[in-house]
Amino acid sequence: MNAPVRFRLMTVAIAAAGSLALTACSGGGSVPGSPAESASLTVGLIAEPTNLDIRHTSGAALEQALIGNVYEGLVARAIDGDQVVPALAESWEVSDDALTYTFHLADGVSFHDGSPMTSADALASLTTVKSDPSVNNHAVLADAADISAPDESTITITLDAPNQNFLFALTGPAGLVLPAEDDTDRRTAANGTGPFTLDSWSRGDALSLVRNEDYWGEPAGVAEVSFVYFGDQAALVSGGRDGSVDAMPAIDPELSSQLSGEFTIVEATTTDKFILAFNSAAAPLDDVRVREALRRAIDHDAILAAVGAAEPLFGPIPPLDPGYEDLAGIVPHDPEGARKLLAEAGVEDLSLELTISNHYGPRLPTLLVSAFADIGVALEVNTVEFATWLSDVHDPSTRRDWQLSIVNHVEPRDFSTWTDPDYYYAIHDEAVLTAVQERYAEAMAEIDQDASAELLAEAAQLVAEWHPADWLYVRQDVIAVAPGVTGFPTAATSTRLPLAGVTVER
Numbered sequence: 001m002n003a004p005v006r007f008r009l010m011t012v013a014i015a016a017a018g019s020l021a022l023t024a025c026s027g028g029g030s031v032p033g034s035p036a037e038s039a040s041l042t043v044g045l046i047a048e049p050t051n052l053d054i055r056h057t058s059g060a061a062l063e064q065a066l067i068g069n070v071y072e073g074l075v076a077r078a079i080d081g082d083q084v085v086p087a088l089a090e091s092w093e094v095s096d097d098a099l100t101y102t103f104h105l106a107d108g109v110s111f112h113d114g115s116p117m118t119s120a121d122a123l124a125s126l127t128t129v130k131s132d133p134s135v136n137n138h139a140v141l142a143d144a145a146d147i148s149a150p151d152e153s154t155i156t157i158t159l160d161a162p163n164q165n166f167l168f169a170l171t172g173p174a175g176l177v178l179p180a181e182d183d184t185d186r187r188t189a190a191n192g193t194g195p196f197t198l199d200s201w202s203r204g205d206a207l208s209l210v211r212n213e214d215y216w217g218e219p220a221g222v223a224e225v226s227f228v229y230f231g232d233q234a235a236l237v238s239g240g241r242d243g244s245v246d247a248m249p250a251i252d253p254e255l256s257s258q259l260s261g262e263f264t265i266v267e268a269t270t271t272d273k274f275i276l277a278f279n280s281a282a283a284p285l286d287d288v289r290v291r292e293a294l295r296r297a298i299d300h301d302a303i304l305a306a307v308g309a310a311e312p313l314f315g316p317i318p319p320l321d322p323g324y325e326d327l328a329g330i331v332p333h334d335p336e337g338a339r340k341l342l343a344e345a346g347v348e349d350l351s352l353e354l355t356i357s358n359h360y361g362p363r364l365p366t367l368l369v370s371a372f373a374d375i376g377v378a379l380e381v382n383t384v385e386f387a388t389w390l391s392d393v394h395d396p397s398t399r400r401d402w403q404l405s406i407v408n409h410v411e412p413r414d415f416s417t418w419t420d421p422d423y424y425y426a427i428h429d430e431a432v433l434t435a436v437q438e439r440y441a442e443a444m445a446e447i448d449q450d451a452s453a454e455l456l457a458e459a460a461q462l463v464a465e466w467h468p469a470d471w472l473y474v475r476q477d478v479i480a481v482a483p484g485v486t487g488f489p490t491a492a493t494s495t496r497l498p499l500a501g502v503t504v505e506r
Helices: 012-016 060-066 119-131 138-142 233-241 253-259 288-297 300-307 335-344 363-373 386-394 415-419 430-445 449-466
Strands: 005-007 019-021 040-045 075-077 084-086 089-094 100-105 144-151 154-159 196-202 206-211 224-229 264-278 350-357 377-384 404-409 469-481 485-489
Touching: 040 233, 084 089, 100 119, 119 138, 119 144, 119 154, 138 144, 233 253, 253 469, 288 335, 288 363, 300 363, 300 469, 350 363, 350 386, 363 377, 377 386, 386 404, 415 430, 415 449, 430 449, 469 485
Parallel strands: 040 224, 350 377, 350 404
Antiparallel strands: 005 089, 019 485, 075 084, 089 100, 100 154, 144 154, 196 206, 206 224, 264 404, 264 469
């Protein structure tokens, strides 16, 4: 048997690996060229949270702004987006059988209201996730055999089976520690332990954070952060050009040239998967031949050329995640083969509707309209507000009879969605779904990382061969950062923007 694995705080070098270091002398400050403690940072974004309740509201925009800034968990994602590093737990051990995780909490941690954070708060937070199905990431802890607090600085979680992804899953909402006794209305306010406190939120405009002067760790490098939300990419870039924005992750590659010379532009790999999902529960998309035909009609090279900053993807696992394999051979660009498949399925004069959120723009729908027209399929584009997309497509309680949908799934290691029979792009073939579920379960129960990744790759191939969707591409992040800004994150910024390490010269 191997000795229990013990983890301690990782070096600053790892944490800095995914940040952009830019220094330049600008006006202000008592020492030219040095960071100003009173400086503010303005970050321009497009996607805004619908509310601030990190417990009950899902969405990358909420996690992007609040996790690592206002709220913290037992563990966190390193700034490179891939490694798991200590947070409120300064160290942890994993038992030989990979079932028991023992977390040792950091000393001197307090919530923003001044109350001390103890294992009682961590126990209450984790127990709530386990017991309440309405809480985000409930599934992460739902089957935990036991969660306990042996003393004021220790938390122990015992699983009923090994889970290769467990520590990484705790970097999300499931692992956050909130006060055990707290009446904060989290929809509009926050009481976390992070390096920033929530100052204000003006929906449709901006979310403002201020430095937590009583933070238990290293103090934030800037006094204030403002996330300013723009209606579209053109407005976002204009905000950069007029000097009102210091940093902009996820800008449109076609517009990035407008910022050249004024900003440093970098590209970074993400797990942002642009997925064209098919509603395989209803005709004609319940026929696998129709779904495969639509995939064969799509020219992925043309999409990559049009998007500009992207990588090809032909299956549910992106290159940064365990289990990735290039599955391009499953569906080559083959319009003639697509026409034959439609003929075999007895489909003629097919018309379909694509539902897409209005913040994605017309580029992808235009390409798909042309590609499908080439095989005799008429595609009508239904552009809606994102809230409407959530209601009509994503939410099982309000879902309508949608047919095709495009959305950017930004979450890393989210293969489990393909095992969910109630998810909007669920696999509606019992035998295939069962096979995928079983292979995924085997992968999560496998202690060896390489063996787990091989099982994930097998599950991914099963999904791709059933054609429940087409994976259009993986987005590359195009990030613009103004001179004088140092330490801005450049990895996985769609889901995390930890800004405590950023400094600004003024």
